[in-house]
Amino acid sequence: MAHVYTLVNQKGGVGKTTTAINLAAYLAQREQRVLLVDLDPQANATSSLGMDKTKVTSGVYEALIDGASPHAHVLHSPQLKLALLPASPALAGAEVELVGMLARESQLRNALAALEGNYDYILIDCPPSLGLLTINGLVAARGGVIIPVQCEYLALEGLGQLTHTLSRVSAALHPDLQMRGLVMTMFDSRISLAQQVVAEVQSHFPGKVFQTIIPRSVRLAEAPSHGVPISLYAPNSAGAQAYQTLAEEVLQGDRVV
Amino acid sequence: MAHVYTLVNQKGGVGKTTTAINLAAYLAQREQRVLLVDLDPQANATSSLGMDKTKVTSGVYEALIDGASPHAHVLHSPQLKLALLPASPALAGAEVELVGMLARESQLRNALAALEGNYDYILIDCPPSLGLLTINGLVAARGGVIIPVQCEYLALEGLGQLTHTLSRVSAALHPDLQMRGLVMTMFDSRISLAQQVVAEVQSHFPGKVFQTIIPRSVRLAEAPSHGVPISLYAPNSAGAQAYQTLAEEVLQGDRVV
Numbered sequence: 001m002a003h004v005y006t007l008v009n010q011k012g013g014v015g016k017t018t019t020a021i022n023l024a025a026y027l028a029q030r031e032q033r034v035l036l037v038d039l040d041p042q043a044n045a046t047s048s049l050g051m052d053k054t055k056v057t058s059g060v061y062e063a064l065i066d067g068a069s070p071h072a073h074v075l076h077s078p079q080l081k082l083a084l085l086p087a088s089p090a091l092a093g094a095e096v097e098l099v100g101m102l103a104r105e106s107q108l109r110n111a112l113a114a115l116e117g118n119y120d121y122i123l124i125d126c127p128p129s130l131g132l133l134t135i136n137g138l139v140a141a142r143g144g145v146i147i148p149v150q151c152e153y154l155a156l157e158g159l160g161q162l163t164h165t166l167s168r169v170s171a172a173l174h175p176d177l178q179m180r181g182l183v184m185t186m187f188d189s190r191i192s193l194a195q196q197v198v199a200e201v202q203s204h205f206p207g208k209v210f211q212t213i214i215p216r217s218v219r220l221a222e223a224p225s226h227g228v229p230i231s232l233y234a235p236n237s238a239g240a241q242a243y244q245t246l247a248e249e250v251l252q253g254d255r256v257v
Numbered sequence: 258m259a260h261v262y263t264l265v266n267q268k269g270g271v272g273k274t275t276t277a278i279n280l281a282a283y284l285a286q287r288e289q290r291v292l293l294v295d296l297d298p299q300a301n302a303t304s305s306l307g308m309d310k311t312k313v314t315s316g317v318y319e320a321l322i323d324g325a326s327p328h329a330h331v332l333h334s335p336q337l338k339l340a341l342l343p344a345s346p347a348l349a350g351a352e353v354e355l356v357g358m359l360a361r362e363s364q365l366r367n368a369l370a371a372l373e374g375n376y377d378y379i380l381i382d383c384p385p386s387l388g389l390l391t392i393n394g395l396v397a398a399r400g401g402v403i404i405p406v407q408c409e410y411l412a413l414e415g416l417g418q419l420t421h422t423l424s425r426v427s428a429a430l431h432p433d434l435q436m437r438g439l440v441m442t443m444f445d446s447r448i449s450l451a452q453q454v455v456a457e458v459q460s461h462f463p464g465k466v467f468q469t470i471i472p473r474s475v476r477l478a479e480a481p482s483h484g485v486p487i488s489l490y491a492p493n494s495a496g497a498q499a500y501q502t503l504a505e506e507v508l509q510g511d512r513v514v
């Protein structure tokens with residue numbers, strides 16, 4: 001069965017999409033069958049893989065709202081050896097539509113159940129909020145959540161609210177919701193605050209912080225404008241090597257070597 | 258009457274809170290009576306001004322949901338010469354509660370109407386989403402919206418969706434919703450992509466982009482951990498000078514000299 005990991009943090013701009021895209025790319029390079037699900041109406045994961053989000057006619061929205069089998073909406077990229085369930089503009093209206101639906105929190109989990117046999121990893125990228133789309137992402141996270149944490153003060157502040165939400169979702173909807181790990185992102189060794197934030201997160205979540213720390217690297221910010229992951233855009237950059245190491249750490253932790 | 262400006266961008270981490278805090282601080286230094294409204298459940302604006310968000314017992318939530326006169330919930334900081342309508346933990350539930358209310362989109366505008374006479378500027382910080390809290394912020398924006406745009410590719414991508422939302426809100430709820438201006442943030446002159454993003458935004462929104470460009474400056478990221486705006490934390494830093502210049506540009510544009 002697939003490892004289903006959801007990238008979540010309601011703080012904006014902390015590297016959720018960047019981590020989803022590049023972790024997916026390096027897992028795929030290690031011959032894993034990987035599906036990336038773009039659950040953010042901004043559709044950043046979709047466009048970071050070179051798709052024109054305004055031309056996407058169907059995707060995760062249909063799987064959530066129509067209950068349609070998502071097989072038909074998955075896009076395959078032979079070049080990247082990745083599959084993508086894209087976000088379309090309609091997703092912006094999904095949160096309001098979900099409010100009145102039965103079992104509204106588990107629509108995504110139910111939709112993905114039909115796909116899990118085809119993949120080794122399913123990574124779900126969430127929007128920066130704790131609304132129904134993100135809740136769907138949490139309920140679908142059979143393997144647990146991966147929490148990108150930017151090495152800055154305001155990102156640290158939001159972790160309390162996030163863990164509170166995780167325990168509420170676990171109590172009400174998904175009893176064995178795990179925390180697969182926290183990934184420190186945009187680390188700049190010249191900034192003392194960054195080192196303090198890393199130490200603080202490690203002390204709050206002992207044993208849960210991935211050893212791999214993602215450095216701030218301009219190549220990572222450039223890659224989306226070229227529509228490819230860092231593994232193709234700048235494979236020798238510090239950002240690429242960090243995500244490759246992170247993928248190894250995930251595989252080892254999952255005993256897939 | 259007060260100039261009511263709302264800081265909005267559904268892309269996360271682009272500098273909405275940083276711009277709201279520091280623009281407010283420099284407008285106050287120029288003897289303007291300023292109120293900052295924290296409409297984000299993350300309460301980053303509240304904590305960046307040194308308040309413990311878990312100890313806030315009432316604030317913008319009460320004004321939105323109870324219709325209570327917000328006078329009683331405004332906190333004053335004589336040191337900063339600023340007033341703050343803080344976010345409390347209850348705000349996280351406000352979006353769902355607003356859904357069923359009459360005139361749900363104009364609760365904030367109605368609440369602030371009672372306060373406008375006491376201030377020259379009211380700045381509203383929004384969460385990174387286009388839900389009912391942000392819509393309330395847009396409907397309340399009598400002076401218009403200020404859009405922070407991070408000088409990176411993914412932030413550029415989201416502007417189309419934002420302008421679409423602005424025109425829908427304008428058509429349905431707030432006919433003369435203006436775009437007061439776009440502020441380019443976290444500009445790093447060493448990065449060619451940053452310069453391209455600035456040029457792209459200036460060509461898409463001619464005459465609407467503030468001339469002041471906010472540089473990436475680590476002092477700006479450190480200030481929130483000290484609970485003060487940049488004007489007190491590091492007044493001689495490049496970030497401080499940029500926000501001071503932005504405040505001048507806003508005052509000149511508003512013919513307040």
Ligand SMILES: Nc1ncnc2c1ncn2[C@@H]1O[C@H](COP(=O)(O)OP(=O)(O)OP(=O)(O)O)[C@@H](O)[C@H]1O
Binds near residue numbers: 187215
């Ligand atoms: N390690 C890094 N070094 C430099 N830039 C980075 C890094 N990681 C991400 N970025 C850039 O920072 C910005 C924010 O990252 P990203 O969009 O992945 O965050 P996010 O959490 O998905 O944002 P949102 O909350 O809007 O969904 C993007 O412009 C991205 O290209």
Ligand SMILES: Nc1ncnc2c1ncn2[C@@H]1O[C@H](COP(=O)(O)OP(=O)(O)OP(=O)(O)O)[C@@H](O)[C@H]1O
Binds near residue numbers: 275385444473475
């Ligand atoms: N010009 C700048 N230079 C360096 N760091 C900055 C700058 N502006 C903001 N930051 C830092 O970048 C991060 C994101 O900024 P901020 O929190 O203000 O964005 P936001 O748009 O309010 O985020 P959210 O979408 O989560 O509300 C914060 O850690 C902040 O301290």
Ligand SMILES: [Mg+2]
Binds near residue numbers: 040125
């Ligand atoms: Mg994202």
Ligand SMILES: [Mg+2]
Binds near residue numbers: 382
């Ligand atoms: Mg903010």
